[in-house]
Amino acid sequence: MTMTSKKLIAVCVLSVCIPSVFGTTLLDTYHQSLTHDSQYLQAQAEYLSEKEATRAAWSAFFPRISGNGNLVSNHTDNDIDSFAVNGTQTIFNWAAIKRVSKAQAQVRKAVLDLSVAQQDLMQRVVDRYLNVVRTHEIYLLTSEQVRSVAKQMEAVKERYRLHHATITDLDRVRASYDLYRSQKVTSKIQLDNARQQLIELTGQLSNITPRFNSKFKLLYPSPNQLSVWIDKVTNQNLAIQAASEGVAVAKAQIGESRGGYFPNIGARASYYPTEPEYADEHFLYELTVDYDGFQGGAINADVASSMALYQKAQADRNGVYNNAIVLANSAFSSIVSGVDQLKAEKRAVDSNQSALNNTWEGYNAGNQTLMDVLDQQTNLFNAKIQYVAGRIQYLTATSLLDQQAGTLKPETLEHLQSWLN
Numbered sequence: 001m002t003m004t005s006k007k008l009i010a011v012c013v014l015s016v017c018i019p020s021v022f023g024t025t026l027l028d029t030y031h032q033s034l035t036h037d038s039q040y041l042q043a044q045a046e047y048l049s050e051k052e053a054t055r056a057a058w059s060a061f062f063p064r065i066s067g068n069g070n071l072v073s074n075h076t077d078n079d080i081d082s083f084a085v086n087g088t089q090t091i092f093n094w095a096a097i098k099r100v101s102k103a104q105a106q107v108r109k110a111v112l113d114l115s116v117a118q119q120d121l122m123q124r125v126v127d128r129y130l131n132v133v134r135t136h137e138i139y140l141l142t143s144e145q146v147r148s149v150a151k152q153m154e155a156v157k158e159r160y161r162l163h164h165a166t167i168t169d170l171d172r173v174r175a176s177y178d179l180y181r182s183q184k185v186t187s188k189i190q191l192d193n194a195r196q197q198l199i200e201l202t203g204q205l206s207n208i209t210p211r212f213n214s215k216f217k218l219l220y221p222s223p224n225q226l227s228v229w230i231d232k233v234t235n236q237n238l239a240i241q242a243a244s245e246g247v248a249v250a251k252a253q254i255g256e257s258r259g260g261y262f263p264n265i266g267a268r269a270s271y272y273p274t275e276p277e278y279a280d281e282h283f284l285y286e287l288t289v290d291y292d293g294f295q296g297g298a299i300n301a302d303v304a305s306s307m308a309l310y311q312k313a314q315a316d317r318n319g320v321y322n323n324a325i326v327l328a329n330s331a332f333s334s335i336v337s338g339v340d341q342l343k344a345e346k347r348a349v350d351s352n353q354s355a356l357n358n359t360w361e362g363y364n365a366g367n368q369t370l371m372d373v374l375d376q377q378t379n380l381f382n383a384k385i386q387y388v389a390g391r392i393q394y395l396t397a398t399s400l401l402d403q404q405a406g407t408l409k410p411e412t413l414e415h416l417q418s419w420l421n
Contacts, residue, residue, distance in 0.1 A: 024208045026413040030125045032202035037124075043117030050110035053103035063089045084272035088288075091266050095259025102252035109245035116238045119408045121201075126399045126416065128198045130392050133420065135191040136209040137388045142184040145381050149177045152360075152377075156370065169370040176374050210420040212391060217419070218339045221401060226332050229405055233328045236406030240324055243317035250306070250313035257306040260299035263291035328404040334397035342394060345387040352380040395419060 034040065065087050090096060153173045159165035199205055221229065234240070270284040359376045362368035395416055402408040 024206055026125060026129055026417050027410055029129055029202055030122055030410065030413055032204050033121055033125055036203040037121055037201050040117050040121045043114055047110045047114040051107050053106045063087055084270055087269045089267045093264045094262040095256045098252050098255030098259060102249055102256060105245050105248035105252055109242055109249060112238055112242035112245060116242055119238060119403050122408055122413065123399060123403050125201060127396060128201060130395055131194045132198055132209055134388055134392045135187065135194040138385060139187040139191045141381065141384050142180060142187045146180045146184050149173065149180055153177050172370055172374060213419050213421055216391060218342055220339060221332055221335050229328055229332055229401065230325065232405035233324050237324045237404055238406050239320050243320040247313045247317055250310040254303065254306040254310055257302040260292065260295065263289050265289050324404050328401060331397040331401035331404065334393060335401065338390065338394040338397065342390045345390050348383045349387050352383045356380050
């Protein structure tokens with residue numbers, strides 16, 4: 001069991017003691033989801049079930065004690081009763097030996113699967129939490145846009161009353177106002193849907209939605225070398241490790257299937273007294289050898305099936321590895337390019353705001369048309385929306401890179417929270 005796996009399971013145990021509160025941070029939301037999310041609870045139940053596999057497999061090598069008795073009554077004056085105590089002990093059973101190896105691999109895989117489920121839950125919390133942040137920001141921006149265009153419409157109405165604007169100007173600003181009102185309704189629906197998706201994880205409703213920190217500090221991955229992160233993915237990714245244990249389980253299953261080629265050797269002891277008054281005691285000791293030399297090809301078929309499943313497990317592991325590498329590459333690139341992209345998007349917001357102010361002044365001076373103002377208003381709105389999307393993508397990629405490297409943990413959520421108010 002890796003150190004990361006132990007830490008994640010410890011967090012799972014401790015989270016049971018955390019009181020139920022409305023989640024306002026990523027960490028609060030994660031703690032709530034640990035006791036509510038159905039996917040994680042299923043993984044936890046599977047872990048509790050699979051961890052008993054070793055004890056069940058070892059039971060084949062412990063002595064087995066059984067007893068039986070009879071009481072027979074007939075038409076004569078004699079009643080016949082008897083009893084016996086039997087004990088058996090496995091000495092050699094190839095299938096049982098391999099079953100122990102398989103069970104040990106199953107337990108290791110169960111531990112890793114639970115850790116994978118915990119990291120997957122963290123990533124889903126990050127995705128849905130940030131989706132609430134994103135849709136909330138868009139809703140606020142759209143509401144601001146509605147208010148801004150409403151002010152412009154009032155100004156145009158006044159200019160129209162003074163015969164400084166045309167009816168066409170008034171129609172255009174009304175059309176723009178109606179469009180943004182429609183977008184505001186849509187953004188509110190999207191925000192409500194995002195909150196419902198988060199409630200699905202936590203079972204709790206929070207009306208508190210964080211905003212982006214005004215000082216959104218941009219950081220490159222540490223270390224800022226893709227090869228180092230690829231090495232981390234190869235050596236530490238929990239999903240890859242779990243898939244590797246799946247290969248070990250499938251390999252042990254082949255050995256278990258081949259158990260039919262070997263005899264089973266055991267020892268048997270029996271004790272049974274006889275009447276009258278159980279005066280005679282009998283002890284019987286046996287060495288048993290069971291061998292089914294011919295089963296109609298069943299053993300060969302079972303072995304062939306197990307080998308096919310082993311090949312499937314290897315293919316699954318390769319698929320998990322390739323997927324992790326692709327996701328790590330994508331996340332790393334998103335962070336590195338995201339730093340420059342966000343700087344450019346911030347400058348775009350500032351420059352479009354300045355351009356809008358100048359365009360509006362030009363319109364009041366008669367040098368610009370209302371269409372110029374509305375176009376620039378739309379440019380500013382789109383720049384702000386793009387800046388929101390860029391920050392969300394940057395934060396999501398940060399947690400995704402940690403997940404693929406096997407280092408995603410609650411401290412990562414606290415780190416992400418520092419970018420939010």
